Amino acid sequence: MAKTTEQIVIELADRDAIRELPQRYCDCVWRGDVDGLVSLFADDGAFTIIGNNRETTNKGRAELQKTYKAGLASLTPRPYIHNHVIELTGGGRASGRCYVELRDASNNLSWLGTGFYNDEYVKVGDTWKFQSRRAQMVHMEPKMAAGTAGPQEKK
Amino acid sequence: MAKSVEQLAGELADREGIRELPLKYCDCVWRNDLTGIVDLFASDGEFITKGFKREHRASGREGLLKLYGGLTQGELSPRPYIHNHVIDLAGVGRASGRCYVELRNFKKNMEWVGSGYYEDEYVKVGDDWKFKSRTFRTAYMSVNPG
Numbered sequence: 297m298a299k300t301t302e303q304i305v306i307e308l309a310d311r312d313a314i315r316e317l318p319q320r321y322c323d324c325v326w327r328g329d330v331d332g333l334v335s336l337f338a339d340d341g342a343f344t345i346i347g348n349n350r351e352t353t354n355k356g357r358a359e360l361q362k363t364y365k366a367g368l369a370s371l372t373p374r375p376y377i378h379n380h381v382i383e384l385t386g387g388g389r390a391s392g393r394c395y396v397e398l399r400d401a402s403n404n405l406s407w408l409g410t411g412f413y414n415d416e417y418v419k420v421g422d423t424w425k426f427q428s429r430r431a432q433m434v435h436m437e438p439k440m441a442a443g444t445a446g447p448q449e450k451k
Numbered sequence: 452m453a454k455s456v457e458q459l460a461g462e463l464a465d466r467e468g469i470r471e472l473p474l475k476y477c478d479c480v481w482r483n484d485l486t487g488i489v490d491l492f493a494s495d496g497e498f499i500t501k502g503f504k505r506e507h508r509a510s511g512r513e514g515l516l517k518l519y520g521g522l523t524q525g526e527l528s529p530r531p532y533i534h535n536h537v538i539d540l541a542g543v544g545r546a547s548g549r550c551y552v553e554l555r556n557f558k559k560n561m562e563w564v565g566s567g568y569y570e571d572e573y574v575k576v577g578d579d580w581k582f583k584s585r586t587f588r589t590a591y592m593s594v595n596p597g
Contacts, residue, residue: 302456309459312466322535323549326568374566374590376534376551405566405591422453 307384313424314382314417318394321426322375328368334360338418338425347411347433348441371443372401373408388419389427396431400439409436462540468580469538469573473550476582477531483523489515492582493574499586527564527594528557544575545583552587556594565592 299307317336324332334357337343342355343363354363367373380394392415398408411433418427433440454462472491479487489512492498497510498518509518522529536550551568555561567590572583 305456305460305463308463312463316537319535319537322551323537326535326551374551376532376553378534399566401590404593 310384310390310419310424311382314390314392315380317417317424317426318377318380318413318415321429322377322396325368325373325375330361330364330368333364336426337429338420338427341426342428343426344428344430345433346430347436367443371408371440373440374399374401374405382417390417390424391415392417398440400437403439407437409440410434411436465540465546465575465580466538468575469546469548470536472573472580472582473533473536473569473571476585477533477552480522480529480531485516485519485522488519492585493576496582497584498582499584501586501588502592503589523558525595526556526558527554529564530555530557530561538573546573546580547571548573554592564594566590567592 321333321336324330324336337357337360340356341360342353343360344351344353354360376397376399378395378397380392382390382392384390393412394415395410395412397410399405400408411431414430414432416427417424419425476488476491479485479491492512492515495511496515497508498515499509500507509515532553532555534551534553536548538546538548540546548571549568550571551566553566554564556564567588570586570588573580574583575581
């Protein structure tokens with residue numbers, strides 16, 4: 297059955313809000329806005345970084361706050377996001393994938409690496425949030441590789 | 452209170468109209484379409500460049516045409532790529548946003564020359580969104596844009 301105009305508009309609004317999440321994520325990283333970054337996640341949201349056979353996960357606002365504060369201070373990444381695809385799964389849930397390039401503000405914006413995020417999104421009230429982000433690094437320069445090893449590392 | 456379908460549709464259209472502005476801006480820069488660039492600004496629109504040491508401001512149609520007329524006269528012929536555009540609708544035909552740009556140089560085999568970001572103010576003029584102001588802040592630039 298064809299969708300109603302109301303259904304189409306609501307789906308478009310959902311897609312638009314979800315599309316904005318990784319953009320705002322990058323904007324916060326550029327500006328060093330850790331509070332802004334963490335506010336993009338659900339209360340029990342999780343961030344995982346995968347690279348060099350390591351996988352590190354941080355979950356919940358306190359852990360995310362600590363991780364992003366340390367990560368942004370040590371790596372000074374400047375991200376650019378690309379190729380965002382979104383799948384609405386209904387019931388206030390969605391998933392997506394987007395690709396990132398990273399440059400280093402501490403070194404004349406030299407290349408830090410690239411990879412992609414596998415995202416899960418959740419609608420909290422009227423606002424879409426990250427339920428989880430899994431960053432799969434495809435290439436990391438040495439500084440980036442060193443910076444992705446964390447205390448909660450698990451193989 | 453949840454937004455009505457009409458409100459949602461209106462906001463989507465506004466966001467789409469605004470999202471297109473930096474894209475069209477880049478497209479015009481690539482094609483050296485100076486009039487096209489200036490047409491994206493309100494009649495009293497302005498472009499402000501904030502480097503590490505100096506600030507330059509061009510206002511109004513004539514000022515902007517003069518500024519963009521010098522776009523390719525230095526050692527840099529910029530070819531921009533825009534990223535990470537975030538938009539905040541402020542109501543009554545106003546909005547603000549930020550977007551990030553990488554520049555390559557057509558005069559130097561498209562080598563990567565730098566990056567920065569725009570802090571934008573948008574205004575709705577009739578049915579069209581325009582730049583009220585663009586403030587460019589350099590993050591790193593290997594050449595002098597002139």
